[in-house]
Amino acid sequence: MEFSDEQVTRYSRHILLPEVGGKGQKKIAKSRILIVGAGGLGSPAAFYLAAAGVGTIGLIDSDAVDLSNLQRQVIHQTTDLGRPKVLSAKEKINALNPDVEVVTYEDRFTSKNALELVAKYDVVIDGVDNFPAKFLINDACFFADKPLVHGGILRFDGRVTTIVPRKSACYRCVFKHPPPPGLVASCQEAGVIGVLAGIIGTIQATEALKLVLGIGRPLTDRMLDFDARRTAFREIRTRKNPHCPLCGEHPTITELFDHEPETCAVNVTSGAS
Amino acid sequence: MHVKINGKSEEVQGATILDLLKAKNIDPHMVAVELNSAMLERDRLATTPVKEGDQVEFLFYMGGGR
Numbered sequence: 001m002e003f004s005d006e007q008v009t010r011y012s013r014h015i016l017l018p019e020v021g022g023k024g025q026k027k028i029a030k031s032r033i034l035i036v037g038a039g040g041l042g043s044p045a046a047f048y049l050a051a052a053g054v055g056t057i058g059l060i061d062s063d064a065v066d067l068s069n070l071q072r073q074v075i076h077q078t079t080d081l082g083r084p085k086v087l088s089a090k091e092k093i094n095a096l097n098p099d100v101e102v103v104t105y106e107d108r109f110t111s112k113n114a115l116e117l118v119a120k121y122d123v124v125i126d127g128v129d130n131f132p133a134k135f136l137i138n139d140a141c142f143f144a145d146k147p148l149v150h151g152g153i154l155r156f157d158g159r160v161t162t163i164v165p166r167k168s169a170c171y172r173c174v175f176k177h178p179p180p181p182g183l184v185a186s187c188q189e190a191g192v193i194g195v196l197a198g199i200i201g202t203i204q205a206t207e208a209l210k211l212v213l214g215i216g217r218p219l220t221d222r223m224l225d226f227d228a229r230r231t232a233f234r235e236i237r238t239r240k241n242p243h244c245p246l247c248g249e250h251p252t253i254t255e256l257f258d259h260e261p262e263t264c265a266v267n268v269t270s271g272a273s
Numbered sequence: 274m275h276v277k278i279n280g281k282s283e284e285v286q287g288a289t290i291l292d293l294l295k296a297k298n299i300d301p302h303m304v305a306v307e308l309n310s311a312m313l314e315r316d317r318l319a320t321t322p323v324k325e326g327d328q329v330e331f332l333f334y335m336g337g338g339r
């Protein structure tokens with residue numbers, strides 16, 4: 001695979017980096033990244049990965065663009081209201097960089113399709129808004145042996161961590177199961193400062209690119225928490241938990257399953273969004 | 274006794290990790306607890322003593338993303 005003159009110019013600021021170079025840019029061009037959820041975290045991640053020249057971006061989301069999304073889901077615009085999010089996102093990605101092949105799945109991410117889907121990609125980005133889906137993504141990446149960049153945002157707080165299955169702590173090593181229903185607010189009922197999606201989503205994109213390039217130190221065995229009120233990051237060390245129900249010494253989870261959907265006061269839609 | 278809770282040094286009273294949670298009005302089901310960089314099982318919160326210099330992390334669930 002050779003880059004055209006136009007592509008060499010487009011990616012010149014990458015190619016100039018000794019850690020990337022032409023070789024690294026080719027790795028990016030051959031990479032396949034799945035973004036689960038074309039919303040708050042998915043929007044900035046998709047934009048930057050598209051600009052970076054990722055070969056294939058997979059997008060799964062079953063939702064349509066809603067007016068309340070536009071405060072933070074920057075890949076969608078006012079004229080997209082009511083349109084499927086995956087189509088709206090695909091158009092913006094292709095307008096930014098026609099080199100990128102965008103594969104869209106207008107569907108929910110469930111235990112039925114998760115494994116097959118994840119298996120087709122090199123890296124997975126968690127951009128979903130509910131615990132059942134976050135745990136399912138973690139489990140699917142474990143069974144398919146794919147690195148995962150987890151992200152979460154709520155109110156003024158955000159969190160990112162990278163999971164390399166079997167090598168580093170997984171989501172269940174820390175949080176074994178979803179919280180009891182109704183105890184922990186999710187973003188749709190609690191609110192979120194919009195820019196947090198950009199901060200956390202772009203860190204997720206950074207991690208995905210590092211994994212593709214094989215450079216730097218991944219955010220594994222570390223949780224990076226961000227507090228927007230104080231503009232402060234804090235790193236919490238984690239490690240593989242021998243009691244983890246998924247990747248521990250005596251696993252109790254041996255196949256994919258769907259946790260009970262969250263009961264939510266405001267909006268009961270769940271799944272990949 | 275001094276312990277570090279979520280990165281901040283605090284003077285605490287209480288015999289167990291569960292006591293620390295109670296003092297902060299945190300429902301144990303809302304957090305994952307890490308003690309000196311290892312996860313602490315929820316059923317051990319009430320039986321695990323707090324020691325001078327312990328590093329405790331109360332990790333709250335963060336579910337949003339959309």
Ligand SMILES: [Zn+2]
Nearest residue numbers: 170173244247
């Ligand atoms: Zn685990």
